[in-house]
Amino acid sequence: MMNEEKFADIFLPYTTAVFKLHRTNSIEFFGSALMIQHIGKYYLVSAAHVLDHLNDEEPLFINLPTGLIRLEGNICSTATANQRTRRDDPIDIGVMALPESHAHLFENASFVTSDKLDTKQEVHAKHGYVVAGYPVTKNKNSVDPDTKSINPSAYIGLCWEADDDVYSQLNGHRGLSLALNFNRKKVFSIEGTKRTAPALNGLSGAPVWGFTKDGAARVAGILIEHHQGTKKCIVATRSVCIMPPIEILINSNRL
Incomplete structure (x- = not known):
């Protein structure tokens, strides 16, 4: 068995x-994102409520091997009447087309190819799911005060799909949403060790990975919300919802 x-x-x-x-050179973490390559183009996929912060006065960045990259480019996000809450948006997916002029900055970065998206829902729930992202609480001290370099700390956890009762409580649709049991005080490491997970703020936009019957890893969805009340779970939007905004961005670029 592979370790963490x-x-x-x-x-x-x-x-x-x-x-x-920030202008004071302090850093505030907002979420996570998946980097995708499709037909030679580069995209950033996250929860829409994370990318909504691009409307703030101060810019958003990601950290790649080549250094800090300011997020700028065309965006396609699911519709909402209120970007503050997105309570009317159960999909909550945003895709940014990264500028072609930045292509040289991506040479040493890793982008998952679009054929690794589980758009046909071929992953098997019995194999479990892996969540990999960057919680805010694990990154309060991730900036070196002397060099100003950023070394974010990740969280990786193993989860299993929730039952029908959880989907009913969430008013979720299994074809679009993926609900995973997640009690942050009773989670398990990849090796099966019981532990407490960090607060989940910052995991929004993180990819959820699943495995096909042959053991091939696929992106099953993008994490969009978490619940630690009476129902303890995390919810992802399935990968079938990722390609439509990418196609919209491709078509808009042709106009």
Whole structure:
């Protein structure tokens, strides 16, 4: 069985932290994102409520091997009447087309190819799911005060799909949503050790990975919300919802 370090080597290169750089040079983490390559173009996929912060006065950045990259480019997000809450948006997916002029900055970065998205829902729930992202609480001290370099700390956890009762409470649709049991005080490491997970703020936008019957890893969805009340779970939007906004961005670029 693979240990957590091995899982980190496999899944984390495709995930990046999303953060705001304040005028005081302090950093505020907002979420996570998946980096995707499709037909030679580069995209950033996250929860829409994370990318909504691009409307703030101060810019958002991601951290790649080549350094800090300011997020700028065309965006396609699911519709909402209220960007503050997105309570009317059960999908909550946003995609940014990264500028082609930045392509040279992506040479040493890892982008998952679009054929690794589980758009046909071929992953098997019995194998479990892996969540890999960057919680805010694990990154309060991730900035070196001397060099100002950023070394974000990730969380990787193993989860199993919730039952029908949880979907009913969430008013979720299994074809679009993926609900995973997640009691942060009773989670398990990749090796099966019981532990307490960090607060989940900052995991929004993180990819959820599943496995096909042959053991191939696929992106099953993008994490959008968490619940730690009477129902203890995390909810992802399935990967079938990722390609439509990418196609919209491609078509809009042709106009």
